[in-house]
Amino acid sequence: MxxxxxxxxxxxxxxxxxxxxxxxxxxxxxxxxxxxxxxxxxxxxxxxxxxxxxxxxxxxxxxxxxxxxxxxxxxxPMGINMADEKGNILSTIEVAPExxxxxxxxxxxxxxxxxxxxxxxxxxxxxxxxxxxxxxxxxxxxxxxxxxxxxxxxxxxxxxxxxxxxxxxxxxxxEETGTIIIQGDVEQPEINCPEFFKLCDGKRLMTAHKGTLIVANPFNKESLTYGVIFKKPETEINFQNQKEIRTFLLNQFSDWDKIYKDLILSTHFFVGLPTRKxxxxxxxxxxxxxxxxxxxxxxxxxxxxxxxxxxxxxxxxxxxxxxxxxxxxxxxxxxxxxxxxxxxxxxxxxxxxxxxxxxxxxxxxxxxxxxxxx
Structure with missing residues (x-):
């Protein structure tokens, strides 16, 4: 050979x-x-x-x-909680032993x-x-x-x-695909965003409302990490400015429940990027x-x-x-x-x-x- x-x-x-x-x-x-x-x-x-x-x-x-x-x-192994923008659980997928x-x-x-x-x-x-x-x-x-x-x-x-x-x-x-993802990281989520952490209930959490989506994982080592997904806006976002990202997200989530806004406020670090292919x-x-x-x-x-x-x-x-x-x-x-x-x-x-x-x-x-x- x-x-x-x-x-x-x-x-x-x-x-x-x-x-x-x-x-x-x-x-x-x-x-x-x-x-x-x-x-x-x-x-x-x-x-x-x-x-x-x-x-x-x-x-x-x-x-x-x-x-x-x-x-x-x-x-x-992680199940999934699907929630609405008001913080209500709509559906749960558990992980069966098999x-x-x-x-x-x-x-x-x-x-x-x-x-x-x-x-x-x-x-x-x-x-x-x-x-x-x-x-x-x-x-x-x-x-x-x-x-x-x-x-x-x-x-x-x-x-x-x-x-x-x-x-x-x-x-x-x-090529850019026209979508933006902003990733957030919350240290000690059980302390810093306890209500959202409780909503996850040990599972990944997914929520979608009017074209804005959030996917969160409460167990990424010691942190909760999440991604906010939305269509690229007409106005540019300065991804180097943490304060500007936070302000943008709070506006994006203006008609969502306080539990999501508290998540954004408790985030210690953001990274934003366009999706590409x-x-x-x-x-x-x-x-x-x-x-x-x-x-x-x-x-x-x-x-x-x-x-x-x-x-x-x-x-x-x-x-x-x-x-x-x-x-x-x-x-x-x-x-x-x-x-x-x-x-x-x-x-x-x-x-x-x-x-x-x-x-x-x-x-x-x-x-x-x-x-x-x-």
Whole structure:
């Protein structure tokens, strides 16, 4: 069986769950791999809500990596409370014992810790913000801030949807979808927003009213995290100004119950961003100077409205790693080509579902119960 990675140095740009899973799957097969990450160290907090890995995608990759049981131990099965804008519970979905492992929620840093512990020491090189890469003497030269550089034979780009390193693979540009998400974080929610915390009742809480949606998780380690989703307004929001975000949200929730306004007032940190996508409408470049490809959001950024982002990314890692290590391809280029062919199929379906859900969410009569049925 031919080992197409023999004597090859593999560089993965980005230590998110997809990049780290890719590294784990390759190391299981003896590959020489390093991951380069812009975060200062492993303790850097990853901003964002919890992740849920699906049984038919993300969990398959975790099982292949030998980490599924660790994911189950660290993740929390969660039901859903659907409420109205007045704070009334409309419907509850409980987690039956037989479904507790379907898609439990895990904190992003907890998932990173599981993956990091599975890797060889010194696999991840921290404080490496990628700024460029160039083919030099039949190898890739990776350039980072502070005049640092590394050499690799094969580059896997996994550093997120706004990656600036993908031009060797595709010239398709990221597009805004017309939706804004403002994420909020409340420390010690049982103390700082006790009524909202009680309304969640240990479950994720979802509310929709006149095109504004809120999705909250009361258990993201020691914090309650939530996202407010709405159509992009005509006037710009200064996402660097915490006071301006809070004022905007209070106005957005003006006819909602006080329990939601108290949530906003108790929030200690906001992050706002437009949702974006990298559509797979154009075939990727075939004549690349050296082996290089994209996985995760760097390959197929999509809005988070079908729960597929991290799951399709983990499928990328699974498919690509198998192609690189199963001995069925003559060289890395052929393994990449087959991976990309498969990826275009399953990701196109995920992007379609995400776009359809986004369209539904902007309707004035939208309810999360409709989405569950959909």
């Amino acid at each position: 031919k080992n197409i990675l023999k004597d090859k140095k593999v560089a993965i740009i980005g230590a998110g769950p997809v990049g780290l899973t890719m590294a784990r799957l390759l190391q299981q097969n003896g590959a020489n791999v390093n991951v380069f990450e812009r975060d200062q160290d492993a303790e850097t907090r990853i901003w964002g809500g919890t992740l849920d890995l699906h049984k038919d995608s993300g969990q398959i990759a975790m099982k292949k990596a030998g980490l599924l049981e660790q994911y189950y131990k660290a993740a929390l 479904h507790q492992f379907d898609n439990p929620e895990i904190n992003r840093n907890d998932l990173r810790t599981i993956l990091l512990k599975s890797l060889n020491q010194e696999t991840v090189i921290w404080n490496r913000k990628s700024i460029d890469l160039q083919p030099v003497n039949n190898q890739w030269q990776l350039e980072f801030e502070n005049h640092q550089h590394e050499i690799a034979d094969f580059v896997i780009i996994a550093n997120g949807g706004m990656s600036k390193a993908r031009n060797y693979v595709t010239e398709t540009l990221v 990298l559509p797979l409408k154009n075939l990727w470049k075939q004549n690349r100077p050296l082996p290089i490809t994209l996985i995760g959001d760097a390959a197929h950024l999509m809005p988070p409205f079908a729960g597929q982002g991290v799951n399709t990314g983990l499928m990328d890692a699974l498919v690509l790693s198998e192609n690189l290590t199963n001995g069925q391809f003559k060289n890395i280029e052929e393994a990449i080509q087959d991976y990309e062919k498969q990826m275009f199929v399953y990701v196109s379906e995920a992007q379609r579902a995400s776009s359809e859900n986004e369209t539904e969410m902007h309707k004035s009569d939208f309810s999360f119960m409709k989405l569950m049925e959909y």
